[in-house]
Amino acid sequence: MERCNDKDLFIEPHPLEGTVLDIDTPCSQKAITSLPDNFQIRTKSDIKILQEYVAFNYTKGISLYRGHESRDYKIESTIVRHVKGKKKECSVEDILEAEKNEYNLFRRDVFKTEWLHNKPQKTDEMLFAMSIGRHLGLPCRLIDVTASLETAIWFAVMNPKFHNVDGEIILIYLYKNDVLETNQSPFNATKLSYAHEPFMTDSLSDLPLGEQRRFVQNGHFIWVDNNSLLNEEQVIKDSVVLVRHFTISWRAKNTLAKELRRDVYKGFIHRFNC
Numbered sequence: 001m002e003r004c005n006d007k008d009l010f011i012e013p014h015p016l017e018g019t020v021l022d023i024d025t026p027c028s029q030k031a032i033t034s035l036p037d038n039f040q041i042r043t044k045s046d047i048k049i050l051q052e053y054v055a056f057n058y059t060k061g062i063s064l065y066r067g068h069e070s071r072d073y074k075i076e077s078t079i080v081r082h083v084k085g086k087k088k089e090c091s092v093e094d095i096l097e098a099e100k101n102e103y104n105l106f107r108r109d110v111f112k113t114e115w116l117h118n119k120p121q122k123t124d125e126m127l128f129a130m131s132i133g134r135h136l137g138l139p140c141r142l143i144d145v146t147a148s149l150e151t152a153i154w155f156a157v158m159n160p161k162f163h164n165v166d167g168e169i170i171l172i173y174l175y176k177n178d179v180l181e182t183n184q185s186p187f188n189a190t191k192l193s194y195a196h197e198p199f200m201t202d203s204l205s206d207l208p209l210g211e212q213r214r215f216v217q218n219g220h221f222i223w224v225d226n227n228s229l230l231n232e233e234q235v236i237k238d239s240v241v242l243v244r245h246f247t248i249s250w251r252a253k254n255t256l257a258k259e260l261r262r263d264v265y266k267g268f269i270h271r272f273n274c
Contacts, residue, residue, distance in 0.1 A: 031052075031056045032049060032052045032053040032056055032057075033056065033057065034053075035049070035050070035053055039246065040246070040247045040248065040249050041153065041169060041246055041247070041248045041249070041252070041256075042248075042249050042251070042256075043252065043255075043256075044256070047149060047150060047153060050149060050169075050246065051149055054149075054171065058173050058242075061173055061174055061175040061176065061241060062147075062173070062174050062175070062176055062194070062220075063147070063171060063172075063173050064145040064146065064147060064171075064172045064173075064174070064220055065145060065146050065147070065148070065149050065151070065152035065169055065170065065171055065172070066143075066144070066145050066146075066152055066155075066169070066170040066172070067151075067152035067153055067154065067155035067156030067157075067167065067168075067169055067170075068167055068169075068170065069155070069157075069161075069162035069167050070162055070165050070167060070168075071165070071166050071167065071168045071245075071247065072165075074232075074233045075143065075170065075232055075233040075236055076232055076233065077140065077141045077143050077223065077229070077232060078134070078138075078139040078140060079095055079098060079099045079102070079139040079140050079141055079229075080095055080141075080229055080230065080232065081139075082098065082102075082139040083095050083098050090230075091230075092226060092227065092229050092230055095229050095230070096226060096229070098139070099139070099140055099141060099187075100187070102138060102139050103126075103129075103130060103133065103138065103140060106129070106133045106136075106138045107129055110136065111129050111132065111133065112208075115128075115129075115208060116128070118199050118200045118201050118206075119200070120197050120198065120200055122183045123183050123195075123197045124183050124184050126185040126186065126187065127182075127183070127184065127185055127186055127195065127197070128197070130142060131195070131197065131214075131221060132208050132210050132211060133210070134210070134221070135209075135210030135213050135219065136208065136209065136210035137210075141186055141189075141223045141224065142186060142221040142222075143221060143222050143223055143232065143236075144219060144220075144221065145172060145219075145220050145221065145222055146218050146219055146220065147196075147218040147220060148218040149169070150260065151217045151218060152169050152170075153169060153248065153256065153260065156168065156169060156248050156253075157248060157252075157253040157254075157256045157257045157260070158257050158261075162253070163250060163254055163257075164250055165250050166247050166248060166249060166250050167247075167248040167250070167253065168245050168246060168247050168248060169245070169246045169248060170244070170245055170246075171244040171245075171246070172222070172236065172240055172242075172243055173240060173241050173242040173243075173244075174194065174239075174241055175241060178239075178240075178241075179192060179193060179194040179239075180192065180193050182194055182195040182197075183195075183197075186223050187226075189223055189224065189225045189226070190225050191224070191225055191228070191235070191239055192222065192223075192224055192235060192236060192239035192240070193222065193223050193224075194220065194221070195220070195221050196219075196220040199211040199214075199215075222236065
């Protein structure tokens with residue numbers, strides 16, 4: 001067996017001067033400051049591009065989204081659609097009457113007194129009740145928006161009946177300081193209001209079903225005053241910093257629906273196994 005020479009341990013290493021190290025150094029990622037004019041949401045990569053674009057360009061306010069199954073949809077509250085579905089010609093008075101009737105029925109038959117123990121101190125009781133009612137199916141003026149782009153896309157692509165028409169995502173960007181006080185009753189709103197009041201509880205299972213849904217979906221609300229109920233979309237556009245529309249190609253809807261559904265169930269199984 002050949003013995004190792006101690007001198008071999010101290011051989012001068014090969015000089016590195018002038019050599020090139022083969023190291024894969026990642027390039028710095030370029031910030032997404034603009035989108036192409038024809039930008040559409042077709043893939044999950046497009047979702048990521050839009051998320052990064054919004055994160056870089058809109059940092060001083062609140063970025064909220066709505067997902068529409070069809071580009072023909074307007075930003076309208078459920079109470080306006082509810083009354084329009086019954087009466088082709090309706091007035092603001094018709095909408096106000098229907099909203100109060102629906103709200104009073106909800107308070108009497110569904111809303112539980114014990115839920116008030118979980119109301120944030122500053123929040124108006126009527127707003128609190130209506131916010132729970134909206135996510136339990138109550139038609140009212142609270143317009144659902146979400147802080148999650150993927151949640152908005154879920155609502156735009158999941159209905160197979162609309163897989164043959166383009167959908168859209170609406171970005172609503174506002175400065176919270178510019179939105180009027182949000183702790184008042186929606187019936188007393190002026191111009192535009194915004195709210196994201198958490199339901200105060202120690203456990204998700206203690207939340208009413210509608211509030212569980214709002215929690216999972218990163219749900220928020222915006223709403224307008226009485227006189228603007230038949231003109232909600234225009235009032236919102238006039239009152240916030242920015243409203244932008246992004247098309248979801250009908251050709252991509254089925255694929256996106258499958259991918260988002262897979263991601264949701266994957267996340268559910270992961271939480272279940274933890």
